[in-house]
Amino acid sequence: MSLDLQRYPLAEAYDELVDKDHVPRPAARALLEYLQELGDEQLQARRAAVDAAIVTMGITFTIYSDGENIDRPWPFDPIPRIMTGTEWWRIERGLKQRLTALNLFIDDLYNAQRVVRDKVFPAELLASSRNFRKDCTGVLPRFGVWAHICGTDLVRDRDGTVYVLEDNLRVPSGVSYMLENRLLMKSFLPELFEACPILPIDAYTAQLYEMLAALSPRQGERPVIAVLTPGVYNSAYFEHSYLAQQMGADLVEGADLVMGVDDCVYTKTIDGLRRVDVIYRRIDDDFLDPDTFRPDSVLGVRGLMRAWRRGKVGIANAPGAGVADDKVVYTFVPKLIRYYLGEDPIIPNVPSYLCMDEAERGYVLANLDKLVVKPANESGGYGMLVGPHASPLERVRCAERVRADPRNYMAQPTLALSTAPTLVGDSWAPRHVDLRPFVLQSSGICVTTGGLTRVAMREGSLVVNSSQGGGSKDTWIVEGRD
C-alpha cells in the first residue's frame, strides 16, 4: 500500500486535514506530503518504534473493566491533528472568556447568589444540584477562583463550526498524555519539526506550578505543593505522578497527610511533620474529607475542609467547583457569559434540550433515535446514550431514566464530529476526534497551546473517551492562516 490521498476514504464529516476534494488543507500540506513520500516500510518501522516506546515508557491508562491489568498502553495514533494559529487564537480567547465567567458564577453561587436573584439561573436547578456543596458557602478562595484547572471539550461539526461540548471542572485528566504525545511525535516525525512552524506546548507544567503556587497561604516563601492521588489503581495515576514529577511536588495519598490541631495540613515525613501549602487534588469532592463528605472515604484527609475554609491550605480545584460541571448547567453558560461579562460567547454551545422543561422533554423522548442523551453528573461517557447507534431496548431504558429524573438529563443533536486521518492497519482512514484544551486560572489565566486530541479508534464511533477505549493524537498549532 503506502498512503495515497486520492484513496483516503473521506467520510461525510468535516475532515481536519483533508478537504472534500482530497486536497490537503494548507496547514496540513507539509505533513501529508511527507507521509505519502515516507513509504510503507519506514512508516511501519517508525510506528513499531513508537508502540514499543509507549510500553517501555510505561505511558498507561487503566480501564476499570480490564481486571488485574492496570497497565493498558496508552493508545496513540501517530498522525497529528493540525490547526492554524489564526483559528486557535480565537478559540483561546473563547476559552478564557468561558472560564472567567464560570468562575464568577461559582463564586456567586457560594456567596451572594446574585445570578439566582436576578433570575438568570433558576433557583430550583440550584436546589436540586448534586454538586452544589453547602459546606462551601461563604468561602472566599483567593482571586475568587474555584475552578483552577478546566478541561474543555471542543468538537467541530459538519460545517466546520467549533462548539464547546462540555466543561470539566472537577478533576479533568489528559494533560500528561498531551505532553507525552508530543515527545512521541518528535521521535516519529522529527523531520517535520524542522520544516513546520509547530508551536511548543511544554510551558504547561511550569504554568501549572505558578498557578498552584499563587494559591499558597504563606506567600513569599517557596510553597510546599502536594498532588493528592487516590493511589496507584486510579486510571489516571500515571498522570498524577507525571505532574508531581514535572513540578517537583510531592505525590501524596490520603494516608500521607494529617491535620494538625492548628488546622494546618501536614505530610508525614521521615523527619516529622511538614506543612503543606497547596493541594492539587485528583480525587472527587465526595472523598476529600470524611468529616464533611462521604464518611467511609479512606482516600482523603479528616478535617481538610476545615483547613481550607480557614484559609490554611489552598485546594485546586476548590471543593464545590463541580457545581458548574453539570451538563444541565452547561446549557446556561452562554447566558452566564452575557450576564457576568456583558460579552457574546466567542465559542458557541452545542444546541441543547433540557429534559426538566416539559416541551423540550417531549421533543427529546420523541427523537431519541436522533439525539445524544447525557446525564448531568457523569463523566467519562458513562451513562450516555448515543441515539442513532443505540438498540431499541437501550432507548426504552433511557426514556425510563429521563422520565424518572428529568432534572438529571439533557440532550443534544448528534453532531457529525469532525474526522482526522488515523493509521489503521497499514493504511489510513478518517476517525472522529474532539479536542480538550486545558485552561489554568488563579492570579492570571492561560491556556495550553492546542490540547489533547482524542480519537474514537473504531470506525464510525463517536465515543472518544479514554475510559471507553478511545485513543489520542498529538495536536499541532501551526502559525499561519486557514
Next chain:
Amino acid sequence: MLSRVAEHLYWMARSLERAEDTARLIIATSRVLLDLPRGASFGWDVLVRIVGLNRRFDESYPSHDEGNIMRFLVADLGNPSSILSCIQAARENSRRLRDVLPRACWERINAMYLNARADAARITGRSDRNCMLEELIMRRQGIDGLLSECMSHDIAYQFIRLGEHLERADMTTRIVDIHAAVLVPRQQVPEDPTIALLWVGVLRSLSAFQMYRRHGNVQITSAGVVNFLVKDAHFPRSVRYCLDKIESHLSELPHHATSLRALRRTQRLVDGMNLDSLAPAVRHEYLDAVQSDLARIHDEVAQGYFHYCDDQSGPLRTEAA
C-alpha cells in the same frame, strides 16, 4: 521526604538486590554442579535452603528436581522472593516513585520486568536460563549505574543504598553459609577438593573469585574465603563492606542515633569473629547471629523513618501550642 516514599525506595532497592543475588546464586551453583565428581552430595535443594525458603518450597512442590526448584526461585509469583516476584515488587514500588527517581529508572525497571516475564517460560533449559539471568544482572547493573550517576545523592538516594546494602549483607551471609547447608552433616576433612570447588562456586556467585585471588589468597581454603567474604574491607559484596556502607548512608539521615547503635553493634560482632579456626557448625551460628542483627537494623530503620510520625503526635501538639 515522605515516610511512605522512603519505604518504597528502600523496598525497591532490596527487591532489586534480592533478584540480582538470587540470579548470581543460581548461575554459580549451576557451574559448580557441572564440575562435581560423581556421587558428591550436592543437590539443587541447597539453593532453596540458602535463601531460607525450604519450608515454603516443600509446601508447594512435590520433589526437589531442577525444574521445580528453578520455577520456584525464578518464576513463581507465589514465592515473594522469586526473581520475578522481586522484579515485580521493585516495579510496583518504583511506579510510586516516578516523581522521585530519574525518569529513565522507571523505564528500565519496567523494561526489565517485561523482559523477565517474557523469558520466565524458558527457565528450564540451562543455557537459556543462564542467558536470561546474565541479562538480568546486566540490566540491574545498568539501573545501579543510572542511579549513581544521574540522581542526586540526596535523602532518597540514601534509602536506596541502605536497602541495597542491607539485603546484600544478608544474602552474603547466607551464601557463605552454604558450607553448613551442604557439608556439615558429612563431616568431611576441611580441605577436601570437593569443598574447594564449592568455595569457588561461592566466590563466583558473588563475582569475588578474581578479587579473592588478587587480594586474598591464591589458595582456596575455607577460612580464607569466609574471612574474605565476611571481613574484607574493600570488596563491595563482603559483609563488612556492606556494613560500612550502611553506616555512611545512615549518617546522612536525620535522627539516626538508634539505627546507628544497632549498626555499630553488628560491626563489632563481625570484627570480633575469629573465622579461622571455627568448626562449621559454630560458623553457622555466627552467621545466624549476623542475620538477626541485620534484621534488627531493618527494624530500627522502619521504626525511625517509615513509621516515625505514626508513633508521635508530640511535635504536632507542640507546634500548635
